Amino acid sequence: MAIVQTKNLSKVYNPDTVPVHALRDVSISIEKGEFTSIVGPSGSGKTTLLNMLGGLDKPSSGSVWVNGKEITSMKESDLIDFRLYNIGFVFQHYNLIPVFTAHENVSFIMLLQNRSKKEIKERADELLEEVGLGDRKNARPVEMSGGQQQRVAVARALASEPKFILADEPTANLDSTSAMNLLDIMSRMNREQNVTFVFSTHDQRVIDRARRVITMVDGAIHKDEYQNVEETKTG
Amino acid sequence: MKTLLTIAWRNIWRHPARSGVLLAAIVAGLWAGVVTVGIINGLLQQRIDYMIESEITHAQIHHPEFLAEGYSWLHIPHHDEIINWLENDSRVVNYTSRTITDGMLQSPVKTSGVRIRGIDAETERQTTTFHENLIEGEYLDSDVPSAIIIGAELAAEHNMETGNRVVLTFEDINNELTSGSFHIVGIFRSASVEYDRRNVFVRSDEFIELLGDQPVFHEIGIMLGHEEQAGEVTADLNSRFAGITAQTWRQLSPELSMLVELGGVMVIIITMIIMAALAFGILNTMLMALFERMREIGMLISIGMSKIRVFSTIMFESVMLTLTGTVAGFVLAWGTIRYLSGSGLNLEMFADGAAQLGWDHVIYPELTPGEYVIILSVVILITLMASVYPAIKGIRINPLEAAKNT
Ligand SMILES: Nc1ncnc2c1ncn2[C@@H]1O[C@H](COP(=O)(O)OP(=O)(O)OP(=O)(O)O)[C@@H](O)[C@H]1O
Ligand SMILES: [Mg+2]
Numbered sequence: 125m126a127i128v129q130t131k132n133l134s135k136v137y138n139p140d141t142v143p144v145h146a147l148r149d150v151s152i153s154i155e156k157g158e159f160t161s162i163v164g165p166s167g168s169g170k171t172t173l174l175n176m177l178g179g180l181d182k183p184s185s186g187s188v189w190v191n192g193k194e195i196t197s198m199k200e201s202d203l204i205d206f207r208l209y210n211i212g213f214v215f216q217h218y219n220l221i222p223v224f225t226a227h228e229n230v231s232f233i234m235l236l237q238n239r240s241k242k243e244i245k246e247r248a249d250e251l252l253e254e255v256g257l258g259d260r261k262n263a264r265p266v267e268m269s270g271g272q273q274q275r276v277a278v279a280r281a282l283a284s285e286p287k288f289i290l291a292d293e294p295t296a297n298l299d300s301t302s303a304m305n306l307l308d309i310m311s312r313m314n315r316e317q318n319v320t321f322v323f324s325t326h327d328q329r330v331i332d333r334a335r336r337v338i339t340m341v342d343g344a345i346h347k348d349e350y351q352n353v354e355e356t357k358t359g
Numbered sequence: 360m361k362t363l364l365t366i367a368w369r370n371i372w373r374h375p376a377r378s379g380v381l382l383a384a385i386v387a388g389l390w391a392g393v394v395t396v397g398i399i400n401g402l403l404q405q406r407i408d409y410m411i412e413s414e415i416t417h418a419q420i421h422h423p424e425f426l427a428e429g430y431s432w433l434h435i436p437h438h439d440e441i442i443n444w445l446e447n448d449s450r451v452v453n454y455t456s457r458t459i460t461d462g463m464l465q466s467p468v469k470t471s472g473v474r475i476r477g478i479d480a481e482t483e484r485q486t487t488t489f490h491e492n493l494i495e496g497e498y499l500d501s502d503v504p505s506a507i508i509i510g511a512e513l514a515a516e517h518n519m520e521t522g523n524r525v526v527l528t529f530e531d532i533n534n535e536l537t538s539g540s541f542h543i544v545g546i547f548r549s550a551s552v553e554y555d556r557r558n559v560f561v562r563s564d565e566f567i568e569l570l571g572d573q574p575v576f577h578e579i580g581i582m583l584g585h586e587e588q589a590g591e592v593t594a595d596l597n598s599r600f601a602g603i604t605a606q607t608w609r610q611l612s613p614e615l616s617m618l619v620e621l622g623g624v625m626v627i628i629i630t631m632i633i634m635a636a637l638a639f640g641i642l643n644t645m646l647m648a649l650f651e652r653m654r655e656i657g658m659l660i661s662i663g664m665s666k667i668r669v670f671s672t673i674m675f676e677s678v679m680l681t682l683t684g685t686v687a688g689f690v691l692a693w694g695t696i697r698y699l700s701g702s703g704l705n706l707e708m709f710a711d712g713a714a715q716l717g718w719d720h721v722i723y724p725e726l727t728p729g730e731y732v733i734i735l736s737v738v739i740l741i742t743l744m745a746s747v748y749p750a751i752k753g754i755r756i757n758p759l760e761a762a763k764n765t
Pocket of ligand 1 (some may be wrong): 137138144145146164165166167168169170171172173
């Protein structure tokens with residue numbers, strides 16, 4: 125069964141004034157353990173698609189299925205709860221709570237899930253270690269580089285043990301070393317722990333690291349292909 | 360919950376200057392408000408204590424119609440039995456009987472309507488502090504026969520001083536007009552100019568002789584161990600003795616009892632006024648904070664923070680901010696009131712006007728723990744009201760705010 129799937133998904137912005145067809149009849153299916161990149165020119169609908177997959181926005185027509193459940197018809201409050209337990213998010217920026225340390229940011233989502241204190245502490249320690257921030261646990265976002273902040277965001281997304289993680293241009297604000305470093309962490313999590321990632325990017329080097337590349341043009345799927353990736357490590 | 364409080368608390372300090380300004384306003388506002396309430400309380404309490412101690416006493420007994428009519432034949436029946444009862448009741452500390460009639464005071468200058476109060480100098484001195492009002496001459500325990508003491512205002516109007524004579528004219532208990540000549544031995548000044556103009560004091564034994572052939576008393580003033588006992592004691596007296604009315608100071612002086620209630624209402628009104636002004640500051644600060652954090656809140660809703668938690672966090676933030684200010688304001692106000700309740704707040708510069716209205720010029724501000732609680736409740740209530748709007752705006756933030764890439 126697909127972890128996330130769309131059926132004939134369409135999105136029209138401003139249908140009454142100047143309609144913008146951001147998504148046209150998109151049907152995709154992503155399986156558990158896939159490492160998928162969504163690419164395409166600016167304005168092609170990548171962000172719109174990711175927002176639909178994450179249940180952040182409602183489509184004009186079509187449906188989105190996450191783990192066998194149709195989410196577009198869910199009540200808003202149920203959807204918030206559904207996201208908490210099923211979907212991980214890494215945004216381009218403003219990922220973290222500024223008044224919290226790295227450790228508190230990672231712990232926070234588990235607190236929202238009402239997990240035990242002990243489990244939260246251990247898991248946050250472990251995840252920060254895994255993203256290479258074992259020594260920056262008590263740093264606040266302003267005290268960290270953009271790359272470090274994104275790694276905390278990835279650790280946070282992993283912490284909630286979601287079905288899959290969505291990342292809209294997670295490397296867009298990073299220099300290339302930090303970008304490749306973040307990709308390394310994501311792909312290692314994907315390989316070692318079978319975490320499903322769906323991310324969008326403009327960066328060719330990031331695209332090269334994706335096993336599956338979905339290319340969008342003008343709101344529609346243009347190409348959907350699997351590629352071989354040599355498992356190199358940078359940094 | 361604890362985490363939400365932590366976020367809220369740290370959010371307050373993201374803009375120390377902005378929060379600081381609001382905090383300073385809250386501290387100043389509450390300090391001023393609490394001290395004002397304290398001063399008003401002090402004024403009211405001073406007035407109440409003075410009135411009780413100098414004249415009204417905790418409870419009084421009269422003939423049921425005496426207070427309304429003022430005739431000398433409406434005297435207290437079974438006076439001696441009542442005195443006997445009072446003597447044996449452990450709640451009663453002191454009491455004094457008074458012989459009172461309305462009449463006319465005549466001097467070479469003019470004639471004035473006065474209430475003639477025949478008192479027993481010794482028991483009156485034990486029961487009330489009226490003797491402290493004497494500003495000139497002697498009290499009624501002087502040796503001068505047919506002594507009278509009159510108020511400073513009345514003395515001035517009649518151009519009289521100690522040693523002068525006045526004539527009192529009144530109806531005796533047989534409804535016949537009687538008069539007597541009295542020597543002014545002393546001049547008093549109470550807190551009320553009006554009272555000083557309308558009341559004169561003579562010795563009850565001499566007065567009784569003029570009134571009739573038997574001792575008559577119209578008023579018994581009773582001081583109790585505790586003011587709160589007034590209700591029970593008057594109830595006991597009323598059920599035990601027929602033909603009299605025993606009343607508490609609150610019943611006797613609707614003015615005083617209104618002052619007590621006024622004090623309670625003032626606390627709420629003053630706090631409301633101050634908080635209503637501060638509410639706009641709170642609203643403004645919270646809206647500014649919210650506007651800056653649109654994306655952050657969008658992110659929190661995106662990753663799965665429920666609306667109730669977002670709502671609570673915003674409410675916590677403003678409540679904690681105001682509570683911090685309130686606590687600081689309370690501490691300052693408490694210190695100020697404590698200081699002033701020791702030394703007293705001297706309003707001598709306004710004393711002339713104050714004396715006209717019957718107030719003393721040194722005020723001892725006070726505030727009960729219950730009043731702090733009332734103020735705190737009003738503060739929290741208004742803060743919650745001022746924060747609801749920002750909090751509702753907060754939960755309406757679209758999660759897509761976080762996904763925006765610009
Ligand atoms: N809120 C909106 N209102 C109106 N039009 C929108 C809105 N959001 C996106 N669009 C339009 O929808 C289309 C798809 O936008 P989208 O942001 O999904 O593209 P994208 O592939 O993510 O682009 P980029 O690479 O620049 O991030 C664009 O034409 C865009 O202008
Ligand atoms: Mg985009």
